[in-house]
Amino acid sequence: MTESAIAAPRTAGASAVVVRPRRRRHVEWTVWMAFVVVLAALATAILGDAIAPYPYSSVSLTQRLLPPMILAGGSGAHVLGTDALGRDLLSRLIVGLRVSLLAGFGGVLVAAALGTTVGLLSGYFRGWVENVLMMVADVKLALPGILLAIGVIAVLGSSSGVLVVVIGLGIWVGFARVVRSVVIRVRNEEFVMAARSIGAGDRDIIVRHLLPNCVTPIIVLATLEVPTAITLEASLSFLGIGIQPPTPSLGNMIADGRGYLDLNPWQTLVPALGLIILTLSVSRIGDWLTTILDPASETGTIH
């Protein structure tokens, strides 16, 4: 059922790509911007506490709900303003960024590892292995990432480890499908038969010959899925079942600000805009990678 459902838009998307004559590639300025934003975010996240002007949980009751510096009432001491407890928003944004990136990249790593394994096994062995694994994938599709996460967190509670795994479980199916389709395409090629004829075992063929062929689509899909993972983390933290206070994440900062939208919208806007700029930049890079590395296939992201 869902098998055909997923396959249809993929092939359709693929044939919709216009093949243009190859010329020297012109990289759009938006892509450069995106790279600058992502590298800056990574650097900020790695440096974290070292560059944050205040400790992220340092409370100041006289400095509550300040707007950003450039607005009336703001002060140079708190560049992006403060929240309802007088905590510096810039410092919290810096630390929250680290949490979001960790969850985003960590979750995608888990998803890629799991999905690639499933894809390799089902594409290589076909038969009942494929049927069982693809049935598991269908079952996963019936439970959207958020709901699956709700189920797991209801049982195990929330910690960053659980969160990363849950995000990975939420988005692995795309990797499994893409890797499987690549493996099915190349498994009967001559280099695989050659490897088999000189006595290579299943594991050798899968790891040394099939896996390398999947690397490009995996990288493309991973880049496209990072925004999904970051969004998932932010959503869960926003719901109060992700990263727990006092540790800031972009999601729980937005949730914190909800009650003060009329007093100081910036407490919400700062993390919200940060989140949008981050996901927009990563997905811009993902789209760009898709067009240069994988022009023939539209790696659709459906969950």
Add this chain to the structure above:
Amino acid sequence: MVVTLWGVVTLVFLLGRLSGDPVALMVPEGTPPADIEILRHQLGLDSPLPVQYADFLGGIAHGDFGRSILYRRSALDVALERLPATAELAVWAMALAVVVGLTVGVVTAARPNSWLSRLAVFLAVSARATPGFVFGIFLILFLAVALRLLPTGGRGAPLQLIMPVATLAFVATPTLIRITRAQMLETLRQEYVRTARAKGLGTSAILWRHAFKNASLPIVTIIGIQFGAMLGGAAIVETLFAWPGMGLLAISSINQRDYPVVQCVLLLAGTWFVLVNTAVDMAYVMLDPRSRRA
């Protein structure tokens, strides 16, 4: 369909046993061990896992989905009472997403180089990178806090429906635009479209009567997947707008340690997805005579 449903049930069963001790989820901290033991026996959790699984399946077959610890009655009833609120939200949101998504998709495919199309595609890409709850907060900020046009949450008045529906639709629309546009671009390159144009048909007749019909099948699939998965987005939208549906129930049940209710919501969500997609498969047969022979 049945296999997928069985898979969902099994997955939910396994989820519940992840921690090894489901009772720990249900009792407040500091409960005397003797009481825990009694509850464990009452729930059959002292029997081996396969026996528990058989009981679980048997219970579901008889419509027994466990009892809510907070409400002290059937967890299924508790969850089902919230279904209409969620369904209301999902149906309106899907309708909005389909109207906007298909219109924008078709129009931008018909005139891909106009500035309006470029703007629409740019907006769709930006929207795809914006989490639904952030969009919802923007709506609250502008429509409720700044302009004081709409209430910030709750359910009852038609006005309270606007922001939750818009937010839920916002998540589904960019994908619909993308797929519709890709399908239409593909279809418009076909020979019969040129023939239609050559025999003097108007643009709108070509677009909607000829091309759109042929492009519609994959779009229907995506609509099915989106609608089936809408309960995920509903959890967020309902929390944001205090909309008393199943998603909000699931979140509050986690905080209340009412696991049977969470479990019921997951089962209903999985069933919803499977039913919607089965309906889509049947719609396929009606829309495409070729698939009847296969």
